[in-house]
Amino acid sequence: MPDLTKTETADAPDQAAEVTAAEPRNGAGAVGKPRSLWGDAWRDLRRRPLFIIGSLLIVLMLVVAAWPGLFTSADPGSGDLANHFLQSPNLTHFFQPDWFGYDGQGRSIYARVVYGTRNSLLVGFGVTITITLFGGLMGMLAGYFGGFWDSLISRLTDVFFGIPFLLGAMVVLNSVDQITVPVVIGALAFLGWTQITRVMRGAVITNKHADYVTAARALGAGTKRILLKHILPNAMAPVIVIATIALGTYIVAESTLAYLGLGLNGISWGSDINDATQNIRNNPHVLFFPAGMLSLTVLAFIMLGDAVREALDPKLR
């Protein structure tokens, strides 16, 4: 899994720093609202096309995943080999079963694409939530308490980082008889939690030594308060960015495994692409639609993550 975090500390003051420094100050009459990191990021986000397109797509995907029956009347599981074998798409038949054509078993590709959304999103969200909670906790422990805990957790993350992600997942999934959604989530989260741990640890360490934490401590704030009220809100920014992008990459991981024949029981875009390879030469449409839907979903999360990252990073404005 590529590590997208950057931790170098190049300070990049603006040329107009002297001018902008005076901006928030109020001279005569001009009243500006004080800006917070998140407030500022939100103002910025609302104007970014990447953010708008990304979130609209994700909302749409979520609706499709929740109520696939709203989008198609066809049954994704049953095929009619006699009438529909590898039938070509009818691109004008919007939302009809034959919109994207039929696959090698005479099943409606459109229906399969629609019904496949749920498993992909379940895996994506499931893994991301699990690793953010567990990996985030581990990172916080390591970063805040340091010493023994840091050494232990850091070595542990080193060990997990050493294992090639896809190979590890293949080994785990190869050993189970029934590949269900929780199993896939478990396997991917087991191998992937260290990604969030590293980011969280780094962010906590950075913030731990920040002046405002020292100030809070000097004012008598306890460990719990400092961690939850001061460090966590600031350390969350990079974690959220990484988690959003990771969500997309876990959807890719699930479909890659399914493509390799380690797909979950049920409809999966990856498995459908694997099936498609048999007929791909003369009927490329069996590949295009599941692959397109898969890519579009991943794209939505990456766009969102990108937009959030840029909005949260004042250096890039």
Place this chain on the structure above:
Amino acid sequence: MTSMEIKTGSAPSSRSGGDDSGALLDVRDLHVEFHTRDGVVKAVNGVNYNVSSGETLAVLGESGSGKSVTAQAIMGIVDMPPGKIPQGEILFRGQDMLKMSNEERRKIRGSKIAMIFQDALSSLNPVLSVGYQLGEMFRVHEGMSRKQAKAKAVELMERVKIPAAKDRVNDFPHQFSGGMRQRIMIAMALALEPDLIIADEPTTALDVTVQAQVMDLLAELQQEYNMGLILITHDLGVVADVADKIAVMYAGRIVETAPVHELYKRPAHPYTRGLLDSIPRLDQKGQELYAIKGLPPNLLHVPSGCPFNPRCPKAQDICRTEVPPLVPVTEQDGTDLPGRGSACHFWEETIHG
């Protein structure tokens, strides 16, 4: 137009040639603005000043007064966009640099006009040795070989009194102390013996004891090479020792110009007076220290009229509506006070009252 030409170049400087036409650098009615997402920040609004060879002009002001942006405009290092220079002239030896080609300007930068920045640590490239960064000046502008350039770099470092220059020429910026780093910045600016040096708060980041050493060094080298020097600072203490004349800036405008000692004796603008009064003095021990009330203006929304009016103790109605032009300041009997100007409707009361 809100400001008029003021002949600050004819300041009675012992070293300067005197005549305005002989000015090394002549900034005329310079405007600089930045187009940000919150609106147009008018950083510089019609600045005029000039410097002659061997002369030191101190530009004084709070942060946000436009003093650094003016300097960056002279160097040609304002980021454009978002920066823009909608009007004005920057004459160097009589030629308007704003009309020159990029290549012409580049050749002036570093060799004819050099700049010393405030924070030497971030202003020096962290991954290149100081010898390389100094030598680069000779390699680029004079086509020297790597070896010659390094020898020159050692020479320069000795020049600015860095001990064991030969051994340290291959060290990196972070391996030097703050004062030594600033000396390296000075050496870099001095490398090609430019006609004009712009020093942007050269000592602000340094310890007080080191500040004096660095300032003395700068003044000494300036005299030796007979360079013009623009010293940008917010520190009135630094100015008194080295400057010939002062321009006080506020909200992107020059509000007062004067030969250095005249300014301290008789300020002609309430802002300058406020600055002087806020210096702690030994003979006023025990009294409350004076401070100018309020904050510098938001450059997105500069107050109408005189930009200083919301903070001015003497503000009248006219100050809220009309921008005071920079006018020559005279004695009560009308005798010329060469080099003096004030942008205050009530300069007469301020200086004489």
Place this chain on the structure above:
Amino acid sequence: MGRYVARRLLQMIPVFIGTTLLIFLMVNVLPGDPVAALWGDKPPDPAQVAQIKHDRGLDLPLWQQYLHYMWGLLQGDFGNTIAGNRPILDEITAALPVSARLAAMAWTFELVVGIALGVIAGIRRGRIIDNSVTLFTLLVISVPIFVFGLLFQLLFGNQLGWVTPTVQNSEDMAQLLMPALVLGLVGLAYVARLTRTSIAENIKADYMRTAVAKGLPRRRIVSRHLLRNSLIPVVTYLGTDIGTLMGGAVVTEGIFNVTGVGNLLFQALARREGAVIVGIVTVMVLVYLLASLLVDLLYAVLDPRIRYA
């Protein structure tokens, strides 16, 4: 420097042990029985199965098996395959050069094209060229590598006929070009993005302003001042990516039928040859660890502020 390397090598030992242990445990909870698999569909002879297991130490407790395995590794013995009883090391060394070559080609592609795109986009931030590069990298990252593989195979192999759809001879560098391109595509996008961000950050740095004020020509400012600083994080990524490329080759090798490590791994998974899987991962862990050491050492060369203590 020497002491630092020694210390880093020492630190690698627990990580190496931990990683091999982890993969060893993962592999050995595989329910399938590789020995029984020798008989295929026929019912295995229990006595013979027990005999083979005894000979190979497969009837020992797991921790003893692991110790045996590690002891063998120290002597360069990766064990033998169950089917065919061939030395696993031989199989790996036969497949490794192919994967290494593929990874090296992909890596070069990432480095050259990725950095070039990133620099152009970073310098012209906000312009059309920047937006195009950003869009391109977004698309490349979003489309899974196996989809790219299949698409390229379909387009250049079957439709246009520029290349054979699958690799006929894995020793032939020209034939590896297409798989290498596919393999390096994602990394290329990340390199381009990282370079772009890094350039865009450094371009605003104070020392860049100084470089302009020195009157340096633009070319020199970019190549000597901007790039030197901006490429530091990119080097880290490229270093760790060597390991990822070796591991990620499973999919690409499968699509293009390249007989590399990924191919070997596939067969091992199908035959439930745990020892082969552990062996392959062991080699990859070594590659990964050495690559990260190399990156750290390179870091010091690129950034003099970093000192080894």
